[in-house]
Amino acid sequence: MKRTPRVALVSLAASLSGCGAFYAEAEQPQACITVPPQTFTLPTGGLVVAPAGGFQGTFSGQVDLGINDALPDFLVNGSPDNHILRFLSMEASITSSSSAANFNWLEELSLTVTNGVTSDQLAYYGGGMTSGSRVLKIGPLNAANNLVTFLQNGNMVLHLEGSVAIPGGAQIPSSWTASVQGCFYAKVKKTFQEMVDGTK
Amino acid sequence: MRLVTLLLMASLAAPLPAVAAPQANPTAPAQAAPARAAPGPAPEPAPIEEPYPQFGLRLAVGAPDGAVLSFVYSPLYWFLLDAGFAYTLAPGFVLGVEFRPIDFFISPIIRGEYGYYFAGNTADQIKKWVGLPEASWPLIGDASYNWFSGLVGIALGSRRGFTATLEGGIGYLSLNVKGGSTTSGNATITVEPYKVAAFTPVARLSVLYFF
Numbered sequence: 365m366k367r368t369p370r371v372a373l374v375s376l377a378a379s380l381s382g383c384g385a386f387y388a389e390a391e392q393p394q395a396c397i398t399v400p401p402q403t404f405t406l407p408t409g410g411l412v413v414a415p416a417g418g419f420q421g422t423f424s425g426q427v428d429l430g431i432n433d434a435l436p437d438f439l440v441n442g443s444p445d446n447h448i449l450r451f452l453s454m455e456a457s458i459t460s461s462s463s464a465a466n467f468n469w470l471e472e473l474s475l476t477v478t479n480g481v482t483s484d485q486l487a488y489y490g491g492g493m494t495s496g497s498r499v500l501k502i503g504p505l506n507a508a509n510n511l512v513t514f515l516q517n518g519n520m521v522l523h524l525e526g527s528v529a530i531p532g533g534a535q536i537p538s539s540w541t542a543s544v545q546g547c548f549y550a551k552v553k554k555t556f557q558e559m560v561d562g563t564k
Numbered sequence: 565m566r567l568v569t570l571l572l573m574a575s576l577a578a579p580l581p582a583v584a585a586p587q588a589n590p591t592a593p594a595q596a597a598p599a600r601a602a603p604g605p606a607p608e609p610a611p612i613e614e615p616y617p618q619f620g621l622r623l624a625v626g627a628p629d630g631a632v633l634s635f636v637y638s639p640l641y642w643f644l645l646d647a648g649f650a651y652t653l654a655p656g657f658v659l660g661v662e663f664r665p666i667d668f669f670i671s672p673i674i675r676g677e678y679g680y681y682f683a684g685n686t687a688d689q690i691k692k693w694v695g696l697p698e699a700s701w702p703l704i705g706d707a708s709y710n711w712f713s714g715l716v717g718i719a720l721g722s723r724r725g726f727t728a729t730l731e732g733g734i735g736y737l738s739l740n741v742k743g744g745s746t747t748s749g750n751a752t753i754t755v756e757p758y759k760v761a762a763f764t765p766v767a768r769l770s771v772l773y774f775f
Contacts, residue, residue, distance in 0.1 A: 386734075388762040395755040430751045436696055556764070 386556040394452060396547040397429045401459045403541040406469070406528055414530040420471075427454075427522040429546045432515060439552050440515045449511040450549040451477070451486045451504050454522070456542040458498040464537035466496050471529035475502060478523055479514045486522070500542075511548070522546065616641040617724060617774035622648065626768030628711055628737055629679060632658050636772060641667055641723055654684020654708070664719060673717045673729055675768075680710040687741065703755050705742030711735050713766045727772045735766040 407421040431449075439447060454475055458466060473489040486509060487502040514520040530536055620636035634648020644662040649655070660677040683706035691701045717731030739760040746753055 386762070386764050388760060388764070390758065390760040392758040393756050395753065398752040398754070400750045430749055436694060436700075438694075 384555055384557045387553055388556075388559070389553040390551065392550040394547055395550060396545050397431065398543060398545040399427065399429055401461070401541050401543045402427060403462075403539050404524065405539045406464070406537055408536045408538055411536050414532050414534050414536055416532040418532045419528070419530040419534075419536055421528045422526065423528060424523070424525045427524060427544050427546075429522060429544075431511075431546075431548075432519050435515070435550075438554070439550060440512060442552070442554070442558070444510055444512050446553040447512045448549070448551040449515065450507075450551075451509050451511060452547040452549055453501055453503050454487060454547075455499060455501040455545045457500075457545075459541050459543060462537075462539070462541035464540035466498050467493055467500050467540075468495055468497075468534075469528050469530050469537060469540075470500070471527045473500070473502065473524065473526040476523040476525065477511060477514055477520060479517050479520050481517055482514070483523070484509070484514075489526075614724075620644075620772050620774040622646060622770050622772040624648075624768055624770035626731075626770075627766060628652065628709075628735065628764070629658055629677075629766075629768060630656075630681075632770075634658065634660070636774070638774070650679060650681065652681060653686040653689050654681045656681030664723070667723050669720065669722070671719045671723070671727075673715070673719050673731055675715040675717070675731055675733075677713050677715070678710070679713075681708060683708045683742075686739075690739075690741070699748055700746055700753075702744040702746040703753060705744045705757070707739055707741040709737060709739040711737035711766075715766060715768060717768070719772075721772075723774065725774060727774075729768070729770045729772065731768040731770075733766050735764055737762045737764055 402425070404423060404425040406423050409419075409421065411419060435449070439449070441447070458464065470489070470493070471491060474485060475487040476483050476485050478484075485505060487504055489500065489502045493500065511520060528536075616638065618638050620638065622632075622634045622636050624632040624634070626632075630650050630652030632648045632650040634646040636644055636646040638644045642663055642665050644660075644664065646658075646660045646662070648658050648660075650658045656679060658677055658679040660675060662673060662675040664671045664673055666672065686707040686709065687704050690707060691704050694704075696704070713733055713735030715731040715733030717729055717733075719727045719729040721727030739762075741758050741760065743755040743757045745755075
């Protein structure tokens with residue numbers, strides 16, 4: 365009879381004192397950020413129509429999704445093991461005001477994340493879209509990517525680089541305008557000790 | 565003189581040795597015992613033990629329970645089932661199963677419980693706790709939560725009447741939040757329903773009355 369209450373009290377004390385063992389974990393399967401239409405200039409070389417052998421060129425641009433402002437600090441600050449922000453997809457939809465009516469001209473597109481110090485390629489498109497498509501959607505190259513380290517070390521920017529291939533006789537668009545949506549997965553885990561201390 | 569009177573009264577009040585110990589003479593014939601016992605006073609019937617009350621009413625406060633008013637059913641003195649109405653940031657219910665292995669003034673308790681709270685003011689509180697800017701509040705939709713917990717504790721009082729209990733333990737809490745959409749700057753942010761889980765200490769203080 366004496367032993368049972370003692371075991372109960374010890375269990376209670378152990379559970380209450382183990383703040384490091386207790387945790388809270390939040391998981392967001394998908395959060396999407398859609399920015400207003402962005403315009404990207406294409407190198408036409410002064411041409412309006414592609415010559416007989418076709419036209420090829422490259423272009424680049426940046427997309428600032430404003431993630432840094434959208435995320436609360438507790439999601440970003442802490443160990444990358446317990447703070448995950450994963451790129452899921454980027455979708456660009458040609459708007460009606462775009463010079464390029466569709467993505468027929470697009471040969472390749474690479475999406476890279478950078479914070480000015482380091483960079484990492486997130487996604488790649490190498491062709492295969494249906495002719496006349498107005499929507500481009502690309503997924504991650506590495507499903508286990510984590511953008512938190514980029515956010516911790518500065519303002520994260522998504523960098524686009526692509527190539528254009530237009531068959532001879534076709535019109536060369538001077539730019540393309542699209543609304544851009546980036547989707548992300550987020551997960552954060554904090555122990556009660558971290559919450560109490562406010563250290564991470 | 566007075567001492568002799570007291571001794572005499574005490575000897576008369578004491579049970580007779582012959583009745584109390586009929587086996588004193590093992591060589592006596594077996595049929596002699598009933599004949600000798602017959603003239604003695606009839607033995608008192610064994611007291612009938614009053615059954616333990618099976619129903620009770622409990623008021624509890626705790627975390628994450630909040631305040632709970634529950635009905636208790638106890639088919640066995642050491643086994644209790646309860647179901648109650650609860651309220652914290654929202655209304656809900658709590659179901660429990662409890663073991664009280666010892667019927668004594670102080671008794672250990674082993675308890676398991678499940679609770680569910682409907683969407684109420686939980687989302688509003690989360691917005692303040694998390695410290696999100698007001699513009700992002702639409703991203704936190706209605707939130708409900710549920711949990712499982714295991715507790716140990718002590719009960720003080722009578723199993724046949726009133727007891728007070730103090731319990732502590734561990735629990736797994738799951739907060740289910742509906743998503744939403746908002747505009748921040750020039751960007752539109754849309755979030756899907758999400759989940760917050762916590763492995764957390766739990767504590768509970770209750771009073772229980774059996775009737």
